[in-house]
Amino acid sequence: MSSEKKIFKDADVQLMIGSLLRWGVIVSMSVVFIGGLVYLYRHGLEKASYHQFIGEPAFLKNIPGILQGVAAIKGRAIIQTGILLLIATPIARVLLSVFSFLLEKDYQYVIITLIVLGIIAFSMLSGVGG
């Protein structure tokens, strides 16, 4: 069907996807763990209150707020950074799949993959979450 060189390249992308997923989980879990230690050290002995839903403070709901929190060494903001990295992992996988289909010259699936990315981008930027 395709030349050997092309198969090799696509297998490379598949390998990259595999390590992206593995490292995405390892790195994000480490960040969550470190943030957890900081959070428990600072707030561990306070009383927990989750019985009623009040929602998160503004600094944990968007990227600039989370990064400011990290700079102030707030444990919760560090955990949230780890969670952001975790959410980014499957999205990065979809992005890599675009290249994988490009290498295969399968433009039909390049478009399909871009539609999926578009839906995710829409949910991030359109404010449905606001």
Added chain:
Amino acid sequence: MTILLLTLYILIGAYFAGLIGSLTGLGGGVVIIPLLTLVLGIDIHYAIGASLVSVIATSSGSAAAYVKEGITNMRLGMFLEIATTTGAVLGAYLASYIPATFIAILFGLILLFSAIMSFVKKNTLADPVSSKPATWLKLGSSFPDEGKQIQYGVRNIFGGFGLMSFAGMISGLLGIGSGSLKVVAMDNIMRIPFKVSTTTSNFMIGVTAAASAVVYLQRGYIDPGLSMPVVLGVVLGAVTGSKILVKANTKSLKIIFAIVISVIGIQMIYKGLSGKI
């Protein structure tokens, strides 16, 4: 209760949820939400946010192992992700307008459904003939099984696409992978062999959950203090599960687990109906 103690309880609970979820293939989300809400009295919206995060972690972790084996059908997964991500964003959007009691009832029903589905015989037949639209989308493929490449075709893509949108919506609404619905869409409607449908469904779960997680995050439904022990516990449990999977007797485990989630499901429905959630 202090935060330290609550974190410890959740960590232990999430560990077992991840372990059982990985051994039975039903995922950790179906256990973690009842644990947080029924046992620890945490608001269901927080529980859903935390569960969603753990779903992304387990799905990505196990997908890393599947990619190498060449069973996952990337085209099929990507095509159906148009349906699941659209549904997921819609579900996440609706979540804040739907009362907690209704979410609890729906969750209970999905638990009962998953329990029943774990006994339904899986589709092992591979029919190499694809329907016309499926051929146009190049959805048919092959997978390695005992040294041979087995060809399979794909049928009824519109029915499958429809049920996938619903599965995505349930995932966005309840913060679970809804793998059981995804496998029904692929096995029973699109006639795909279950080896392919389980790994492909797993591939889709992470992307679907990420699509709704961005909405949950912006809404302030993802609490770091809760998500931290949930995600760490579930991942450690899932890793342990994948290590002992070969040794365990998964058949009797499945029966026990099906009974357990049925009981939890009925409990959730009862709590929802009586407004005690």
